[in-house]
Amino acid sequence: MRSIIIGGGVAGCAIAAALRGVSGMHDSMMIEKRAANDPAGMGFILMPNGLAALDAIAPEFDWRSAGRCIDRVTLCTHDGVALSDTTIDPAVCVSREKFLRMLRESASDTTTLEGASFEGLERSSNGSTTAVRLEDGARVEGDLFFGCDGARSKVRTTLFPHALLAPVAVMEIVSIAEAPALAARLGTNFRKFHDAEGGFAIGLLAESATRVVWFVQFDALRWTLANASAETLSSFIRERIAYWASEVTEAFNATDFTKSHLWPTRDLAPLASLACENLALVGDAAHACLPFTSQGANGALVDAMILRDELSAVCNDADVCRAFARYSTQRRPHHQRMFMEGRRLRAAFLAPLTQQHPVLPLIA
Numbered sequence: 240m241r242s243i244i245i246g247g248g249v250a251g252c253a254i255a256a257a258l259r260g261v262s263g264m265h266d267s268m269m270i271e272k273r274a275a276n277d278p279a280g281m282g283f284i285l286m287p288n289g290l291a292a293l294d295a296i297a298p299e300f301d302w303r304s305a306g307r308c309i310d311r312v313t314l315c316t317h318d319g320v321a322l323s324d325t326t327i328d329p330a331v332c333v334s335r336e337k338f339l340r341m342l343r344e345s346a347s348d349t350t351t352l353e354g355a356s357f358e359g360l361e362r363s364s365n366g367s368t369t370a371v372r373l374e375d376g377a378r379v380e381g382d383l384f385f386g387c388d389g390a391r392s393k394v395r396t397t398l399f400p401h402a403l404l405a406p407v408a409v410m411e412i413v414s415i416a417e418a419p420a421l422a423a424r425l426g427t428n429f430r431k432f433h434d435a436e437g438g439f440a441i442g443l444l445a446e447s448a449t450r451v452v453w454f455v456q457f458d459a460l461r462w463t464l465a466n467a468s469a470e471t472l473s474s475f476i477r478e479r480i481a482y483w484a485s486e487v488t489e490a491f492n493a494t495d496f497t498k499s500h501l502w503p504t505r506d507l508a509p510l511a512s513l514a515c516e517n518l519a520l521v522g523d524a525a526h527a528c529l530p531f532t533s534q535g536a537n538g539a540l541v542d543a544m545i546l547r548d549e550l551s552a553v554c555n556d557a558d559v560c561r562a563f564a565r566y567s568t569q570r571r572p573h574h575q576r577m578f579m580e581g582r583r584l585r586a587a588f589l590a591p592l593t594q595q596h597p598v599l600p601l602i603a
């Protein structure tokens with residue numbers, strides 16, 4: 240059977256890697272709109288559920304040594320006074336670029352069309368998808384399809400036009416500092432600093448011996464940035480961190496802001512179904528969640544593992560539809576929980592510290 244994977248981010252590569260273990264999937268193609276060698280993104284945390292999924296779908300790598308172990312989370316006031324210190328099950332902070340390179344290696348049996356953008360679906364009268372249309376007019380036929388095109392998924396919009404991303408309440412700036420001394424001091428500790436008024440926080444975690452991933456989350460209703468230029472991002476942050484802990488200043492002083500990204504964080508109310516006949520939505524396309532859960536990439540990896548298991552015994556088109564329906568039933572409760580947890584953590588983030596102590600920004 241021929242699989243067509245739309246989107247070559249974490250979800251798309253994880254599906255491509257997972258399909259290697261499925262008999263009868265003789266041919267797969269991934270369609271990715273970004274050009275080859277156009278890496279982007281900074282880093283994220285591989286949580287125990289994501290690591291377990293990786294062990295299942297791509298066991299050739301030791302994923303725990305792909306980045307830096309994180310086993311403690313310290314939540315602090317802006318000037319570094321610890322409010323809580325929690326030991327967590329070991330997680331791994333990885334560079335998105337390095338992580339995707341490894342996952343692509345696991346997916347190397349899959350042909351990838353890079354710089355090709357999905358435009359629409361061709362569907363038969365019973366709702367099954369028969370082919371995808373690309374922006375350049377080409378069409379690609381297949382037997383089963385995976386919509387892995389991220390939070391602003393065009394595949395999802397085609398299938399479920401009423402499923403819209405929620406408005407932006409929190410923006411996030413993500414970057415990396417080349418700061419070996421700070422990375423050594425942080426060690427395996429994820430430190431997050433909170434403004435007393437709420438709605439503004441900074442997280443720091445080491446991704447290697449020399450690099451520190453940092454992010455700034457802020458209330459989008461209180462602050463609107465004119466643009467995402469390096470100068471705007473840098474001066475917005477610097478105006479706010481004069482009396483913050485020295486680690487924070489150290490991270491920003493070691494940052495090239497031209498490589499920083501500004502993300503609008505948006506979630507998606509749980510869909511009634513994650514599949515439509517022979518097409519399954521995977522990763523953010525199925526369940527975009529708020530960053531407070533740290534479950535975006537991890538959820539995509541678990542989706543891929545479950546799909547691999549569900550597809551293991553398929554012989555024909557009807558089996559594929561049944562496997563995708565089971566995947567949908569199995570994953571929906573998890574997505575509902577992530578949606579609710581993301582909203583709960585966001586409300587805690589927006590509240591002043593006098594009303595609400597910061598809560599752990601990770602959901603297992």
Ligand SMILES: Cc1cc2nc3c(=O)[nH]c(=O)nc-3n(C[C@H](O)[C@H](O)[C@H](O)COP(=O)(O)OP(=O)(O)OC[C@H]3O[C@@H](n4cnc5c(N)ncnc54)[C@H](O)[C@@H]3O)c2cc1C
Pocket residue numbers: 245246247248249250251270271272273279280281282283284335355356357358387388389390393413521522523524535536537539
């Ligand atoms: C460029 C980028 C950088 C990121 N950086 C970070 C980060 O630093 N930290 C973090 O926590 N999360 C980051 N994320 C988000 C995180 O990777 C995802 O939330 C999570 O991994 C879920 O993965 P996904 O594959 O579902 O979605 P994504 O990772 O968003 O992947 C979707 C893929 O589909 C492709 N695509 C979109 N539309 C089309 C189309 N029409 N045709 C073909 N392909 C299409 C995109 O180019 C992308 O490669 C980033 C996402 C992207 C796209």
